[in-house]
Amino acid sequence: xxxxxxxxxxxxxxxxxxxxxxxxxxxxxxxxxxxxxxxxxxxxxxxxxxxxxxxxxxxxxxxxxxxxxxxxxxxxxxxxxxxxxxxxxxxxxxxxxxxxxxxxxxxxxxxxxxxxxxxxxxxxxxxxxxxxxxxxxxxxxxxxxxx
Ligand SMILES: [Zn+2]
Ligand SMILES: [Zn+2]
Numbered sequence: 001x002x003x004x005x006x007x008x009x010x011x012x013x014x015x016x017x018x019x020x021x022x023x024x025x026x027x028x029x030x031x032x033x034x035x036x037x038x039x040x041x042x043x044x045x046x047x048x049x050x051x052x053x054x055x056x057x058x059x060x061x062x063x064x065x066x067x068x069x070x071x072x073x074x075x076x077x078x079x080x081x082x083x084x085x086x087x088x089x090x091x092x093x094x095x096x097x098x099x100x101x102x103x104x105x106x107x108x109x110x111x112x113x114x115x116x117x118x119x120x121x122x123x124x125x126x127x128x129x130x131x132x133x134x135x136x137x138x139x140x141x142x143x144x145x146x147x
Pocket of ligand 1: 076077078079080081103104105106107108
C-alpha cells in the first residue's frame with residue numbers, strides 16, 4: 001500500500017506532499033504492459049521519450065524491472081525544489097537503466113532524495129526552495145494512504 005510524505009516550511013507557505021511507495025496493482029507484469037487499458041507506465045512517467053525507451057528495453061533488450069521501484073522524492077541540488085517522481089531500475093541485455101528526471105525550473109538532473117528507513121528525515125539540512133531558510137519540516141497533516 002502506498003503512503004505519503006509531506007514537507008512544509010515553518011517560515012513561509014511552502015508546502016508539498018508526495019505519493020510514496022507502490023500501489024497494489026504495481027506488479028512487474030503490469031509495469032511491462034504498455035498497450036492495454038490497464039497500462040501503468042503512462043501514469044507513472046510523464047515523458048513520452050522515457051516511456052518509449054522503457055518500452056524498447058522491455059521488448060527488444062529483454063529488460064526486467066528490478067525490485068524496489070516506487071514513487072519517490074527527488075531533489076534539485078541547484079534550486080532545492082522537491083519533486084515526486086517514479087523510481088525504477090531495469091536490467092537489460094546491454095546493462096541497466098534508471099530514469100533521469102529534470103528540474104522543471106533549472107533543467108538540472110534531479111537527485112534521488114532518500115528518506116531514512118527508520119527515524120525521521122532531518123529536513124532542516126536542506127534550504128527551503130521558496131524562502132531559502134533552513135526551516136523545512138515533515139508535514140504530518142498531509143498523511144494519507146492511497147491504493
Ligand atoms: Zn532546480
Ligand atoms: Zn520557506
